[in-house]
Amino acid sequence: MKPLYQAFAAGVLIALCYATVLVYGWTLWDVSIVGISALSTGVFFIFGMIFRSTVQDYKQADMTIAQMRGKILSMQDLNDIALQESPEYDAVPFRLALARVAERLRGYIENEVSMDEANAAVSALIPASRHLRSTLPGAQANLFLKQHEDVRSALSYLAFLKHHNFPAVGYVFLWFFVAFIIALQLFSETQNNVLGTLFLFSLSAILIFFIEFIRDLDHPFRCHLACFTLDTRPLRYAAALLRGSKRDPEPLPAPSWNRRRLPLPAMR
Numbered sequence: 080m081k082p083l084y085q086a087f088a089a090g091v092l093i094a095l096c097y098a099t100v101l102v103y104g105w106t107l108w109d110v111s112i113v114g115i116s117a118l119s120t121g122v123f124f125i126f127g128m129i130f131r132s133t134v135q136d137y138k139q140a141d142m143t144i145a146q147m148r149g150k151i152l153s154m155q156d157l158n159d160i161a162l163q164e165s166p167e168y169d170a171v172p173f174r175l176a177l178a179r180v181a182e183r184l185r186g187y188i189e190n191e192v193s194m195d196e197a198n199a200a201v202s203a204l205i206p207a208s209r210h211l212r213s214t215l216p217g218a219q220a221n222l223f224l225k226q227h228e229d230v231r232s233a234l235s236y237l238a239f240l241k242h243h244n245f246p247a248v249g250y251v252f253l254w255f256f257v258a259f260i261i262a263l264q265l266f267s268e269t270q271n272n273v274l275g276t277l278f279l280f281s282l283s284a285i286l287i288f289f290i291e292f293i294r295d296l297d298h299p300f301r302c303h304l305a306c307f308t309l310d311t312r313p314l315r316y317a318a319a320l321l322r323g324s325k326r327d328p329e330p331l332p333a334p335s336w337n338r339r340r341l342p343l344p345a346m347r
Contacts, residue, residue, distance in 0.1 A: 081306045082291035090284030097265050097279050106268040115264050119282060122256050126289045129245060129253075133296045140240055140299060140309055143233045147184060148313035150226045150233075151177050154204075155321060157223050161214040168214050176200075176207040178321035184234065185314040190300060194238055201231055241300045250294065257286045 100106060155177055162170040183200035186192035204227055212220040261283050269275035299309045 082288050082295055085291050086284040086288030089287045090280045093261060093265065093283040094276050094280035097276055100266060101268070101272050101276075105266065107266040109268050115260065115267075115282075118263075119260055119286075122253070122260065122286065123289075125253065126293070129249065130289065130293055133245065133293050136240055137296045137299055137307065137309075140237060143236055144188065144309060144311060145313050147230055147233045148181070148317045150230050151181055151314075151317050152320070154223060154226050157215060157219055157226075158211060160219065161211050165214045168210065173204075173207050173211055174321050176204055178318050180204060180230070181314045181318035181321065184230075185311045185318065187234075188237065188300060188309055188311050188314075197234060198231075201227070201234060244297045245293070250290070253290055257290065260286070 155174060158170045158173050158177075161168050180200045180203075183192055183197045187194060187197035208223060208227075212223060215223070261279070264275075264279050264282065267275075269278075295305045295307050298305045299307055
């Protein structure tokens, strides 16, 4: 909600400035709303391209976290199979190693641990799985190596997203044209001042909202800056399950449109 509040506040402030310009007669030219709308269309087209790319990266990162949880729990399934194949096999050390991996991956996403610590935890699975791979049949041992490779690839993908955001020059370009459009309309006079004020308010709020919204989505790892952060609950639940603090992982909340509403007496 932070980008929405920022956009609304900026729109109100710019509309008040425009009203002041009209009261004191500081207008410099006459620009039609149709003309300024044509210029805004080009800026919205650029917004659309950037927004599409940013949302795609954001959702892919969220899905990557869920897939990492699945890979880690699948490794634990192989650990259970090895225990069934050989009752003298000690499955606890590898299970705790998987729990450390889930915790380090969650910590890296939430900026609590470094990339080296997360990568070291993933690398430690290879020596920790020596007895596991010797106990399992060849096909299942290869499956473990494939799952380990997938977790490492997912970590590399998240590290890429964390350090390679949309170029800053793109935001400078957007802010320049947004400021140009707002200034062009701010010192212009229209046939209907009320309509012009409402148009400038809505235009400013929409443009600023999109810039702040895209910037927020583009930095999902910066928990203290962004309100749209990545969901690390799948890794947290996996770590709790592997630590033995939960028999079953806590289910994720249902979407708001799919939640059952309690009758009024029950709500009371």
